[in-house]
Amino acid sequence: MPDECIFCKILQGEVPSSKVYENEKIFAFLDLNPVNPGHTLVIPKKHYQDIEKIPEDLLIEMVKAVKKIGLAIKEGLEAKGYNIGLNNGRVAGQLVPHVHFHVMPRKIGDGLKLWPQRKYQGQEMDKTAKLLSSHIES
16 A cells, blocks of 8 residues: 555545445545535555556456446436546546546536547548557457
């Protein structure tokens, strides 16, 4: 556990949180700065900096928890849907270096929009797909 990790401090009880869900491997709590009320963070109890470092079996457990929380958001908060986010790396907006999913309730007219999109130019799409494919292990 890195000393500076706020999520590890939450897990150790050094920093208070509003728990939403917990099992032996996963902890979920409300975000202090929510997109909408009910915005929940899902973290593994063991510290892993990012998605590449976490073992796949633990990542699966995280996704199972995300699914449970998403259903609770729809039923308990009467949200029409929810966004799931994972910022991986500081450049991607990961402010806390402890892998975590955001589960963000959405309601009609909440004012949130999707991020900007662009179009591929010329052969850029095919070239990008081939480049990515060549770096994926079987």
